[in-house]
Amino acid sequence: MMEQIIYHDQLLAVIISNKFDKPGIHFFTPNELSQQLAYMRHPKGKIIQPHVHNPVPREVLYTQEVLFIKRGKLRVDFYNDQQKYLESRILEGGDVILLVTGGHGFEVLEEIEMIEVKQGPYLGDRDKTRFVGISAQEAKILELSKP
Template identity: 65%
Template sequence: MIEQITEDGKILAIIIPHSFAEPGIRFFTPDDFSQQLAYMSHPQGKVIDAHVHNAVLREVVYTQEVLFIRKGKLRVDFYNDGREYLESRVLVAGDVILLASGGHGMEALEPLEMIEVKQGPYSGDQDKSRFDGVAWQNIVLQER
């Protein structure tokens, strides 16, 4: 089951569990997201036509990032744009998450390997504003 973390109708994150599978192509993101996320499953012999991507000017206002959990467990804490804590989820190996808006913090619950993909170019500390996260005793962990 695909899970969306939302607040007031705004998508903060999309979680694709490691168990997700269906034939064909499935996009999880709205067309207006600056980071597009899809799942593809094709039978042997399926041909994807050779192609190049055309130069299309795009404006990226907020960084969106995708995390691929390769090994271990990661707790992700979700915050609204006002830096108020909302809830948390635990991701495991094979899970994928798109962090689309709002704020987030994380803690490795086990030795962790993950891959991050986000828009560039990298702007260093101009890219983010850090703030104090939720205290562990206030974590609201939602079951998946």
């Protein structure tokens, strides 16, 4: 189960459900994104050839975040670039989300453990513009799309 959150042809996020389960390597992101997201499942004995990564200059214009939900429940609220609320999704343990563009906010619904991966270094207030989000009562929660 994988879902792309799109608003007016703009990719806001990619969600990989903990239920996604296909053999091989599956990339979920287009090549032009500065963060790439893939799922990999290999059988026992598979050899991944040793390698090093070559220094390749890349230009990063927007911070893109990946959240790995280890346990708990998280409501993710999506906003457009003008800070207008669009919709929400619920993530749970094992789910992964790549936040690509637009705005986002969160409410922890059950105590949560998650890991965040993003470009660094983090620059504090220079890195983001904070704004007032919606209340829990205003959330339009949509179910994750089925495969």
